Amino acid sequence: MRLLRYFLFRVLQMFPIALFIVVINFALIHMAPGDVSILLAGEGADPDYMASVRESYGLDKPLIQQLGAYIGQLLQGDLGLSFRTREPVIDIIAERVPATLLLAGTALVLASVLGVLVGTVMARRPGSALDAAVTTISISLFSIPVFWLGLMLILLFAVTLRWLPSSGMMSVAGPREGLAYGLDVARHMILPVLSLTAVWLGQYVRLSRSSVSETLAEPYVTTARAIGFSERRVMTGFALRNALLPIVTVLGLELGLLLSGAVLTETVFSWPGLGRLIYEAILSRDTPVIMGAFLIMSFTVMLAALLTDLLYATLDPRVRL
Amino acid sequence: MNPTVIKTIRATARSWTGVLSLALLLVIAAAALAAPVLGLPDPADMAFDLYQPPGAAHWLGTDNFGRDIFARVVWGARVALIVAIGAALLSILIGSALGAVAGYFGGWVDGLLSRVFDIFLLIPTFFLILLIVALFGASLPLTIVAIALTTWPRSARLMRSQVLTLKSRVYVQAALAAGAPHWWVILRHVIPNGIAPIVTDGTILMGMAILTEAGLSFLGLGDQNMVSWGSMIFEGQRHLRLAPWMSIAPGVALLVLVASLNLLGDSVNFAMNPQLRTRGGAPKRRRGVAPPADEPAATAGAPILQVTDLRLEYAAGDRRIAAVDGVSFSLPRGGSLGIVGESGCGKSSLGSALLQTMPNNAELTGGTIRYDGRAIVLDGKPVIEGGRSRIEALRWTRMATIFQSAMNALNPVTTVRRQMVDTLRLHRPGMTRDEATARIGEVFDMIGIPRSRMNAYPHQLSGGMRQRAMIALSLILEPELVIADEPTTALDMLIQDQILGEIADLRERLNLSLILVSHDMGAVAESCETVAVMYAGRIVEIAPTRRIFDRPAHPYSRTLISALPSLTGPLETLDSLPATGSAAAEGGCRFAHACPAATALCRSTPPPAVQLGGNHVAECHYAEEFAAEPVDAAEPTATEEACA
Ligand code: SF4
Numbered sequence: 001m002r003l004l005r006y007f008l009f010r011v012l013q014m015f016p017i018a019l020f021i022v023v024i025n026f027a028l029i030h031m032a033p034g035d036v037s038i039l040l041a042g043e044g045a046d047p048d049y050m051a052s053v054r055e056s057y058g059l060d061k062p063l064i065q066q067l068g069a070y071i072g073q074l075l076q077g078d079l080g081l082s083f084r085t086r087e088p089v090i091d092i093i094a095e096r097v098p099a100t101l102l103l104a105g106t107a108l109v110l111a112s113v114l115g116v117l118v119g120t121v122m123a124r125r126p127g128s129a130l131d132a133a134v135t136t137i138s139i140s141l142f143s144i145p146v147f148w149l150g151l152m153l154i155l156l157f158a159v160t161l162r163w164l165p166s167s168g169m170m171s172v173a174g175p176r177e178g179l180a181y182g183l184d185v186a187r188h189m190i191l192p193v194l195s196l197t198a199v200w201l202g203q204y205v206r207l208s209r210s211s212v213s214e215t216l217a218e219p220y221v222t223t224a225r226a227i228g229f230s231e232r233r234v235m236t237g238f239a240l241r242n243a244l245l246p247i248v249t250v251l252g253l254e255l256g257l258l259l260s261g262a263v264l265t266e267t268v269f270s271w272p273g274l275g276r277l278i279y280e281a282i283l284s285r286d287t288p289v290i291m292g293a294f295l296i297m298s299f300t301v302m303l304a305a306l307l308t309d310l311l312y313a314t315l316d317p318r319v320r321l
Numbered sequence: 322m323n324p325t326v327i328k329t330i331r332a333t334a335r336s337w338t339g340v341l342s343l344a345l346l347l348v349i350a351a352a353a354l355a356a357p358v359l360g361l362p363d364p365a366d367m368a369f370d371l372y373q374p375p376g377a378a379h380w381l382g383t384d385n386f387g388r389d390i391f392a393r394v395v396w397g398a399r400v401a402l403i404v405a406i407g408a409a410l411l412s413i414l415i416g417s418a419l420g421a422v423a424g425y426f427g428g429w430v431d432g433l434l435s436r437v438f439d440i441f442l443l444i445p446t447f448f449l450i451l452l453i454v455a456l457f458g459a460s461l462p463l464t465i466v467a468i469a470l471t472t473w474p475r476s477a478r479l480m481r482s483q484v485l486t487l488k489s490r491v492y493v494q495a496a497l498a499a500g501a502p503h504w505w506v507i508l509r510h511v512i513p514n515g516i517a518p519i520v521t522d523g524t525i526l527m528g529m530a531i532l533t534e535a536g537l538s539f540l541g542l543g544d545q546n547m548v549s550w551g552s553m554i555f556e557g558q559r560h561l562r563l564a565p566w567m568s569i570a571p572g573v574a575l576l577v578l579v580a581s582l583n584l585l586g587d588s589v590n591f592a593m594n595p596q597l598r599t600r601g602g603a604p605k606r607r608r609g610v611a612p613p614a615d616e617p618a619a620t621a622g623a624p625i626l627q628v629t630d631l632r633l634e635y636a637a638g639d640r641r642i643a644a645v646d647g648v649s650f651s652l653p654r655g656g657s658l659g660i661v662g663e664s665g666c667g668k669s670s671l672g673s674a675l676l677q678t679m680p681n682n683a684e685l686t687g688g689t690i691r692y693d694g695r696a697i698v699l700d701g702k703p704v705i706e707g708g709r710s711r712i713e714a715l716r717w718t719r720m721a722t723i724f725q726s727a728m729n730a731l732n733p734v735t736t737v738r739r740q741m742v743d744t745l746r747l748h749r750p751g752m753t754r755d756e757a758t759a760r761i762g763e764v765f766d767m768i769g770i771p772r773s774r775m776n777a778y779p780h781q782l783s784g785g786m787r788q789r790a791m792i793a794l795s796l797i798l799e800p801e802l803v804i805a806d807e808p809t810t811a812l813d814m815l816i817q818d819q820i821l822g823e824i825a826d827l828r829e830r831l832n833l834s835l836i837l838v839s840h841d842m843g844a845v846a847e848s849c850e851t852v853a854v855m856y857a858g859r860i861v862e863i864a865p866t867r868r869i870f871d872r873p874a875h876p877y878s879r880t881l882i883s884a885l886p887s888l889t890g891p892l893e894t895l896d897s898l899p900a901t902g903s904a905a906a907e908g909g910c911r912f913a914h915a916c917p918a919a920t921a922l923c924r925s926t927p928p929p930a931v932q933l934g935g936n937h938v939a940e941c942h943y944a945e946e947f948a949a950e951p952v953d954a955a956e957p958t959a960t961e962e963a964c965a
Contacts, residue, residue, distance in 0.1 A: 017440045024449070032456035039456070124603040136338055139587055143580035145532055147539050148554055148572035155565050216601030217680075219730045223794075226678045226724075227744050228716035231603055237743075238732055239601075245734075253442055260447030264536050268558070278448075279540055282455055294452045297445045305443055317734060317778040 006313050007306075014302055021298045025291060026070050030063070039287050040080055049081070079292035084284050089292035093274065099169060100273030104262040106189065107196035114197070115204020116247065120240055122205070123212035134205065141202030146261045150195040150268035157191060164190055167270035192269040196261055207250055211243040218242070245316050252308025256301045326517070332592030339588030342581040349578055353398035361392040364548050372564045382566040384556065390567065393548045394574050400549040401578055404465055404534040405527035411469035412526055416476025417519055421507050423477070424484030435481070438474040446471035450533060454542045461544040464537060468530045475526065476519050483515030490514075521593070524586035528579040535575055550575050602681045609705035612696060623694030625802055625834045626675070627651040631688030632701065633667070633674050644670040644683070646858030652851075654801070657828060657835040659845030659866070661881065662855035671855070672806045672838045676722055677703060677712050692720065692802075718748050718798045723805040723824075726791040731779040737790045738775040741797050748798055764793045767830075768823065785816040792824070802834040809844060821847050842881050846870065851936075854878045857911040862944075864937035874931070874939035874948035876916045910942070918943060 029039050038045075041053040054060065056078075058069035073080075079089035122131045158166035165171065165188050174184045215221065216239045224238045225231075263275030270276060274293060281289035313319040333339040352359075368387035375382040381390040423434035450467040457463055487493060488511070496506050537543060538551025539558075550571035557568030591598050633645035644667040652658050660668045673679045675690065677698075685701040696704050697711045704711045724730035732740055738761060745757045752760075762772050768789050779787055788808060795803055805824060809817040825848040828835050839845050845852055846866055853863040854877060862875040873879045909924040910916070916923065922942055931944035941947065 016436075017443055020440050021444060024444075025452075028452060028456055033458070123601060126602045127599040132338075135587070136584065139583045140576070140580045143528060143532075143576055143583050145535050145539075145551075145554070145572060145575050145579075147536065148568065148575065151554065151558060151561060151568050152572065155561060155568075159562055159565075210597070213597075213601035216603075219724055220732045221601075222673075222678050223722075223724055223730050224732070225604065226676050226716060226722050227747065228713060229743075229747060235603075237735075241734055242732070256443070256445030256447070259445050260536065263447070264539065267540060278451070282451075282540055282542060285455075287456065290452055290455050294445075294448045297448045298443075301445050302443055315734065318780050 003310070003313055006319060007310055010306055010309050014306060017302060018299065021295065021302075022071060022074060023067070025295060026067055029291070041083065041288070045083060053080070074295070079295065080288040082281075082289050083286045084281075084289075089288050092277065092289065093292055093296050096272065096274045096277045099271060100262060100266065100275065102185075103189065103192055103266065103271055103273060104196070104258065107193045107200060107262075108258065110193065110197045111200035112204050112247075112251065115201050116208040116240075118201075119205045119208025119210075120212050120235065120243075122209045123216060123239075123243075124235070126213050131209075135209070138202035138205040138209075142199055142206075143202075144199055145264075146195055146199045147264040147268045149198060150192065150265055153191045153195055154268070164188075166191070169272050188269075192265050192271055195268075196265050199261060200258065203254070204247075208243065208247055211246040212239055214246075215239045215242040245312065248308055248312050248315060252305045252312075255304045255308075256297075259297055259301065329517075329589060329592045332595065333585075333588050336588045336591065338584045339592070342584040342588065345577060345581040346585065349398050349574075349581070350402060352395050353402050356395050356399060359395065361395060362389040364388060364393040364396045372560070374564075375566055381570045382564065384553075384564065384567050385560050390553075390570050393553060394550070394570050396548045397550040397553060397571060397574065398578070400461065400544075400547050401531050401534070401575070403461065404468070405531050405582070407462075407465040408468040408472065408530035408533075409523045409526040411465065412472040413476045413519055413523055415469065416473035416478075417480040417512055417516065419473070420477035420480030421484050421511055421515070424481040425488060425503070425507055425511060431481070434477070438478050438481075441471065441474040444471070447533060447536065451537060451540070451542065454537055459537075459542045459544055461547055464534055464542075464544070465530075468533050472526055472529065476522065479519050479522055480512075480515055483518065484511050487511055487515050517593070521586055521589050524582045524589070528582040528586075531575065531579055531582075599682065605681050605684075607684075607703055609710055610699050610702045612704050612706050612711070613699065616695060623691075624651040625654040625656075625693055626836075627689075627691040627694075628675075629689045629691075631671070631674060631690065631698075632686045633670050633679065634684055634686050635670075636682045636684070643686075643858050645674060648688070648855075648858075648860050650853055650860060650863060652802075652834055652836065655832050655834055656851065657837065657849040659837045659839065659849035659852045660855055660860075661839055661842055661845050661852060663840060666855045667858040668838045668840075668855045669806055672722070672804050672836070674698075675804055675836070676716065676720065677710075678722075717744065717795075717800065719800050720802045720804070721795040721798065721800040723792050723795045723803060723808045725807045725810050726779070726784075726787045729779075730791055731787065731794070733779055736776050736778055737782070737794075741794055744794065744797055760797065761793070764797055767827070768793050768796070784812050785820065788812060788816075788820055789823070792820075792827075796827070796831070799831070800833070802836070803828075804836045804838070806838045807840070808837070810840070817844070824848055854881060859911065859940065861912065861941070862937075862939040864933075864939075865935065868935060868937050872933075872937075872948045872951075874933055874937065874944040875912075875941045876918050876947065877912050878939075879947065910940075912941075918947075 029036055032039060037050055037054050037057075037059055040057060041050050045053075056069065056073060058066050061069070077090050079093070081087065082089055082092055085092065118134065122134050125131055154166045157164045169188050170176075170181070170184050171188075175181045218239075220242075221234060221238050224234045229237070262273070263278055265271070266273045266275030267279045274297070278290060278293050280286070281293070333343075366388060368383065368389075370378075370383055371385055371387045373379050373383040373387070379389050379391065381394065383389055384393075419434055420438075423431045423438075449471055450464070453467040453470075454464055493506060493510050496510055497503075501509075534543075534549065535551030535554070538549045539555045541555060543549050543552035543555065553571035554568045557564070557571070560567055628651070629649045631645055631648045632643065635642045635644055646667070648667075648671060650658065660671065662668045670679065670683065673683070674685060679685075685698060687701045688698065689696055689700065690698040692711075692715060695711065697715065698704065731737065738758070741761045741764075742754060742757045745760060746752050758775075761775060765772050765775065770786060770789050770793060774782060774786060774790075779790070782790060792808070808824065809820050812820065821844055824835070824837075827833065828848070835848070837845055837849055842852075849866055851863065852866050852869045853860045854869070854875065855861070856877050862869065862873065862878045864874075869878060870882060873882055908927060910919070910926075910928050913919040913923045920942075926942070928940045928942045928944075930938050930940050932938055933944060933948050937948070939948070
């Protein structure tokens with residue numbers, strides 16, 4: 001009940017944000033140099049299509065009505081047509097989402113689990129030489145440009161050692177079903193996942209190191225020790241359990257940042273996801289696709305933030321309206 | 322310069338990462354500044370020697386057009402630094418202005434602006450920048466503006482929270498009262514005082530800006546007229562197999578610059594908040610000793626707790642502070658002792674030493690603690706028997722603590738019942754959940770908590786109920802000795818009285834032995850038979866309660882008593898602990914600096930423990946004289962600065 005009410009409240013809060021994002025997008029299109037209809041339809045579109053775009057976006061009407069028409073189009077799930085392939089942008093994007101989810105999801109799980117683990121261990125010995133070394137390494141890790149790390153991994157493992165494929169999601173003439181297919185995809189995933197995980201890992205180590213050490217200084221931890229709980233239980237049941245709260249918050253807030261890493265990584269590895277799509281769209285100046293991708297990314301981040309909020313609320317009994 | 326700024330710089334200079342990163346940054350900045358006069362080949366100069374690997378002629382090789390990569394890397398540093406400084410400055414400018422306005426005016430202005438900050442946090446900024454640059458065309462100034470437009474809420478939030486704390490400061494209020502306009506107060510008083518953490522965050526912002534620009538360039542959205550590391554990698558990618566050095570060098574440069582910025586920010590942050598580095602942690606493993614060979618078997622009539630010459634030291638930086646400096650007392654079974662003193666006098670450290678729950682920077686350096694005649698601490702070391710320290714066998718089953726529950730002494734994410742069940746089952750493994758619940762019900766009835774509150778989370782209970790829940794938790798295993806550490810602080814007077822009454826009542830009914838640690842003479846008077854007054858790490862006077870109130874023999878006790886009924890000290894901090902180096906080391910009385918009766922003798926010779934008969938002992942040269950005088954309740958107090 002508490003959770004349901006909270007959830008509905010948060011959903012309601014998302015509407016103004018969604019509106020804000022749409023308005024930004026709209027404003028940018030209108031402020032950008034060049035004809036709006038060309039931006040929406042793509043350069044060199046045929047006159048018929050151009051006319052239909054003008055019609056559906058109401059481009060000869062006052063701005064506020066144009067905004068209304070724009071929102072109306074979006075609500076119908078219409079993000080326009082790709083100027084390159086003439087397919088609906090929404091379909092092109094939908095087709096690419098699974099690959100991105102697979103890549104980013106795997107790396108996210110790996111990085112957060114490993115990061116929390118390492119961070120927690122470090123929090124037990126604050127100020128030790130190992131702690132200082134791990135802190136420095138994690139800061140260096142998230143200072144690496146992820147795309148460059150990807151290139152270096154390709155250079156080492158694909159070009160020099162020839163152990164792993166350098167690009168794509170599956171071998172050209174490889175199997176397309178069954179276990180063999182899964183293994184083939186897994187082999188292609190290793191390097192991109194490795195680059196993403198490495199860069200994100202630094203963040204999670206830092207974050208969990210500081211929040212666990214903060215909870216370890218809390219009075220309830222002293223109580224637990226005075227009661228006689230083993231140090232293992234103090235760590236898991238008291239310190240880590242409470243430290244998860246800030247970790248989850250930041251996890252939700254930084255998803256946007258994470259997605260940008262995923263996009264860059266996909267570009268390096270020609271991974272057929274959203275990032276690769278955006279890259280191709282930039283190269284061919286396919287603005288409808290770039291705008292559509294921005295909108296979809298924004299809504300994804302909002303949705304993810306909503307889910308983390310809900311996760312937070314289940315973890316922390318103090319959350320309520 | 323502001324002293325905290327100087328302190329921060331000094332502390333940063335002490336960490337090798339801080340020094341190293343600053344040095345690297347300076348080298349990069351110098352190279353970028355001096356690029357035109359270094360005599361490097363023109364970075365755009367194309368030559369015939371394409372794809373030259375690194376060598377004597379071209380230190381880092383040449384690229385697909387035969388351009389010198391070293392020269393390009395040096396010139397690229399200019400772009401990186403321009404982006405970093407430009408974007409961070411702009412972002413801080415916009416952010417602190419709006420953050421200051423939001424925090425300063427509060428109300429709907431704050432509500433609106435805070436919503437905007439929140440919304441920006443949810444926008445995937447990289448894609449917004451990407452969209453802007455894709456729509457408006459790639460150019461460096463636009464990239465900088467776009468980055469700042471998406472990062473300013475970060476500075477704004479920081480500034481807002483700074484302003485919220487600064488707003489009530491005296492100088493701000495004084496300026497306003499003098500008729501200064503709001504914008505003047507914000508510019509003159511609020512922003513300069515709140516800017517420090519925002520500037521620290523600036524290094525992180527700069528790192529983010531550089532990586533963002535590099536990412537954009539790598540996607541082909543870099544400024545075509547400039548040499549940027551990102552676009553070098555973008556070009557290098559296509560020649561990865563043929564000329565890997567094309568991508569290696571600019572990437573290393575990016576990594577070094579961004580890592581230096583982040584490490585510098587981190588060092589400065591730690592320098593400003595040194596406790597961040599050492600706070601928390603698992604308890605130190607302390608070397609134990611075997612029980613003494615000549616220890617008598619448990620004797621009937623031995624005091625339940627006997628403390629002899631106990632010493633506890635804190636390490637604060639390179640200083641060592643004796644928080645407990647030779648404390649002795651003994652508590653008979655069923656007896657009750659109140660330990661009173663100002664914040665920082667060591668009374669809480671003493672409490673934590675008894676249960677051995679001291680923080681990691683504290684250490685017992687000497688003294689003996691005997692429980693029921695058996696040593697649990699010997700010469701400051703825990704006594705180990707059969708591979709297990711003796712204190713472990715006593716914890717909670719025989720010796721429990723009542724902590725101050727207002728300070729999160731109960732786990733905030735677990736129900737009260739669950740915490741008690743876990744405690745019960747930890748020490749009584751065979752117990753079923755039903756039995757445990759029944760036992761909790763009993764204790765709840767005894768303490769006066771409605772059983773219906775069992776499933777509440779700590780935050781759902783009122784202050785008084787939460788403190789009662791803490792008491793219930795401490796009594797759940799029927800201990801013999803309870804140490805109550807400020808059990809009523811932060812509660813209102815009425816509830817304080819109720820709870821003290823309940824503790825006294827429970828003590829009688831359960832035949833508990835009690836140690837009550839408090840800053841409040843009145844609280845102790847009600848529930849304890851004996852009172853020990855602590856000052857600067859020592860018990861300066863100990864006597865039966867009636868006796869100490871009637872004939873206090875130490876000037877410090879007298880000020881405590883005359884300051885009744887409300888004596889609330891400042892929060893306990895390490896800083897307020899007296900250093901070992903002061904009066905004690907000089908050999909005089911530790912209270913001499915604040916004592917209204919101090920004489921030359923007091924300043925030169927530590928006072929002896931004067932036996933006044935009837936278990937009354939005081940450490941004062943003139944104890945006998947004072948004990949003969951009645952207290953004047955209106956006497957002005959010296960306690961305010963007593964422990965400062
Ligand atoms: S010994 Fe002297 S300075 Fe110390 S408390 Fe007694 S009178 Fe005061």
